[in-house]
Amino acid sequence: MAIPADLATRVRDVVGREAYLDSPADTLSYGFNSYPLYTQPAAVVLFQARAQIEQVLPLLYARDVPMVIRGSGTNIAGSALAPPGGVVLSLERMTKVLEVDAVSRYARVEAGANVKAIQELAGQHGLFFPPNPGNVDAITVGGIIGCNSSGDLALGYGATREFILGLDVVTGDGRVLKLGSKVRKDVTGYDLVRLFVGSEGTLGVVVEATLRFIEKPGSDASVIATFRDELGGAELALELLGRRLGPVALEYMDERTTRAVEEAFGLGLSPESRSTLIARFHGPAETANVAAEQCRTIFLAHGAIASEARAGDAAQKLWRARHLAYPALARVCPTLYGEDVVVPPRHFPAAVRRIHELGKAHQVEVALFAHAGDGHLHPVLLTDDSDPAQRARSDRFVEEVILYVLSLGGAITGEHGLGVHKTRYVGHQYGEAERDAMLRIKLALDPKGLFNPMIFPVTGHEPKNPRRRGVEIL
Ligand SMILES: Cc1cc2nc3c(=O)[nH]c(=O)nc-3n(C[C@H](O)[C@H](O)[C@H](O)COP(=O)(O)OP(=O)(O)OC[C@H]3O[C@@H](n4cnc5c(N)ncnc54)[C@H](O)[C@@H]3O)c2cc1C
Incomplete structure (x- = not known):
C-alpha cells in the first residue's frame, strides 16, 4: 500500500526530496533487522533534525499511517520491522x-x-x-x-x-x-x-x-578458561559468583558456540574444549588484576583445561570474539533464531542442561551462550525455516523453553525485547489484568496504535504468522 501522493509531497516538503525514499530499491535495506523476516516499507523518512520529526509525525498520524522507528535495525527479535503499508522513521542521521x-x-x-x-x-x-x-x-x-x-x-x-x-x-x-x-x-x-x-x-x-x-574503572582485566565438559563450565559460573570476587561480566559458551567462535576468530582454544567461561573485573588501580588472578586459580582448581588472564589488546580480541558469537554461528545454517530468556542465577546450570535436553527432545540444533552471571541465556536455534517440519519443531522448542524459565521465576526476554518474534508469548508471562494495564498505557500515548503496531502491547495489528524464510512482504 503506497502513501497517498499529497501526503508524500507534504512530508518531502519538510525533510527534502532526497530524505524521503519510496522506491522498492531505495527502501529495500530498511526492511531487514537481524531477524529472519523481511518486510517491505511503503516509505522511509531520513530525519536530520528534531523539528522535522515534530512536523512530520502529526501529518502521518492524522492519516492513520502505521510507523516504525528505526536506529540501525540490528535488533534480533524483529522490533524495528516496517508494518504493512507503513513508514520507517529513521534516526540514523541524527547523531549530534x-x-x-x-x-x-x-x-x-x-x-x-x-x-x-x-x-x-x-x-x-x-x-x-x-x-x-x-x-x-x-x-x-x-x-x-x-x-x-x-x-x-x-x-x-x-x-x-x-x-x-x-x-x-x-x-x-x-x-x-x-x-x-x-x-x-x-x-x-x-x-x-x-x-x-x-x-x-x-x-x-x-x-x-x-x-x-x-x-572510569582504574583497572580492567579478563580471564578465559575452557572445560572438558559442557556443564562443568556452567556449574563453575555459579560457584564463581558465590566467591564474591565481583566480576563485572561473566560469560558462558557451550561446545557448539566455543567451536564456532574458535573457527571464526582463532583464539587458540584447545580442541578438547566443551565449554568456555570468560570473566571480567574492574576496580581501582591493580585490583582488577588481583581479582583476575584469583579467578584464574579457581578455574584451574576446578578442572579447567587452560585458563589465562588477558588485558589490553589481547582482552579486546577476546571480547570481540565473544561479542560476535552470534554472527559466528550464523555461518553454519540457513536460519538463525537468537533466543533470549532469563532465570534466577541459582538455576543457571540446570537451565543450560534443560535447554539442551529440550533441543534433543524436539530434534532442534541448539547452540547456547549466556550472560551467566545474570542467569541470562541465549539458546540459538540453528535451523532452516524453509522446511515446515523444522519450523514446527523449533516453535515447540521455544515455547517449552519459555514455560520452563517461567516455572523458575524467570522472564521470556532479557534484552532483545518482544519484537514480532515474542509478542505471541507475552500471555505466558502476564495475565489479562497486566496486559490490559499495559494496553491502556499504550493507548494513552498512542491512541490509534500506530507506533510499531505489530508488536507489544497487542493492539490487534500483530501478524498472524510472523516467521518466514527469505524475502516476504507481510
Ligand atoms: C551481533 C549482535 C550482537 C548483539 N548483542 C547484543 C547484546 O549483547 N545485548 C543486547 O541487549 N542486544 C544485543 N544485540 C541486539 C542489538 O544490539 C540491540 O537490539 C540494539 O539495541 C539495537 O540497536 P539499533 O540501533 O540497531 O536499534 P533498532 O534495531 O533500529 O531498534 C531497536 C528498537 O528500538 C526502537 N527505537 C530505535 N530508535 C528509537 C527512537 N529514537 N525512539 C524510540 N524507539 C526507538 C525501535 O523501534 C525498535 O523497537 C545484538 C545484535 C547483534 C546483531
Whole structure:
C-alpha cells in the first residue's frame, strides 16, 4: 500500500526530496533487522533534525499511517520491522552530541548517535558509559533505549535504563515530552523515562537523550578458561559468583558456540574444549588484576583445561570474539533464531542442561551462550525455516523453553525485547489484568496504535504468522 501522493509531497516538503525514499530499491535495506523476516516499507523518512520529526509525525498520524522507528535495525527479535503499508522513521542521521558536562557526568545526544562513539566520548573525559551490547559499533542510542539493551557488562552495571537521566520524546500529535532531567536523583511524578526505556518504539519517538556517565574503572582485566565438559563450565559460573570476587561480566559458551567462535576468530582454544567461561573485573588501580588472578586459580582448581588472564589488546580480541558469537554461528545454517530468556542465577546450570535436553527432545540444533552471571541465556536455534517440519519443531522448542524459565521465576526476554518474534508469548508471562494495564498505557500515548503496531502491547495489528524464510512482504 503506497502513501497517498499529497501526503508524500507534504512530508518531502519538510525533510527534502532526497530524505524521503519510496522506491522498492531505495527502501529495500530498511526492511531487514537481524531477524529472519523481511518486510517491505511503503516509505522511509531520513530525519536530520528534531523539528522535522515534530512536523512530520502529526501529518502521518492524522492519516492513520502505521510507523516504525528505526536506529540501525540490528535488533534480533524483529522490533524495528516496517508494518504493512507503513513508514520507517529513521534516526540514523541524527547523531549530534549536544552537550557534555564531565563534572556532572552527563551528555545530551541526539537519538541516532552511535553507542561506541558515546563510549569513546565518555573515555575522552575520563568517564565510562557501560551499556555494551555485542554489536556496540553498529547501534544507536535510540536503539538501546528502545530495547533497554544490556550485554556482558550488565552484571556489574545494570542495563541501559540505569544510564538514562532524561529523554525528549515526540508523540503522534507532534507534542514534545521533556522527561526526566540532568540529575540522577529525581522522583518528580511518574517515572516516564523508565516507561520509554524498553518500550520498543511503541509509544513515541525519542529524539534526544541525557545519558549518565560514571567514573572510569582504574583497572580492567579478563580471564578465559575452557572445560572438558559442557556443564562443568556452567556449574563453575555459579560457584564463581558465590566467591564474591565481583566480576563485572561473566560469560558462558557451550561446545557448539566455543567451536564456532574458535573457527571464526582463532583464539587458540584447545580442541578438547566443551565449554568456555570468560570473566571480567574492574576496580581501582591493580585490583582488577588481583581479582583476575584469583579467578584464574579457581578455574584451574576446578578442572579447567587452560585458563589465562588477558588485558589490553589481547582482552579486546577476546571480547570481540565473544561479542560476535552470534554472527559466528550464523555461518553454519540457513536460519538463525537468537533466543533470549532469563532465570534466577541459582538455576543457571540446570537451565543450560534443560535447554539442551529440550533441543534433543524436539530434534532442534541448539547452540547456547549466556550472560551467566545474570542467569541470562541465549539458546540459538540453528535451523532452516524453509522446511515446515523444522519450523514446527523449533516453535515447540521455544515455547517449552519459555514455560520452563517461567516455572523458575524467570522472564521470556532479557534484552532483545518482544519484537514480532515474542509478542505471541507475552500471555505466558502476564495475565489479562497486566496486559490490559499495559494496553491502556499504550493507548494513552498512542491512541490509534500506530507506533510499531505489530508488536507489544497487542493492539490487534500483530501478524498472524510472523516467521518466514527469505524475502516476504507481510
Ligand atoms: C551481533 C549482535 C550482537 C548483539 N548483542 C547484543 C547484546 O549483547 N545485548 C543486547 O541487549 N542486544 C544485543 N544485540 C541486539 C542489538 O544490539 C540491540 O537490539 C540494539 O539495541 C539495537 O540497536 P539499533 O540501533 O540497531 O536499534 P533498532 O534495531 O533500529 O531498534 C531497536 C528498537 O528500538 C526502537 N527505537 C530505535 N530508535 C528509537 C527512537 N529514537 N525512539 C524510540 N524507539 C526507538 C525501535 O523501534 C525498535 O523497537 C545484538 C545484535 C547483534 C546483531
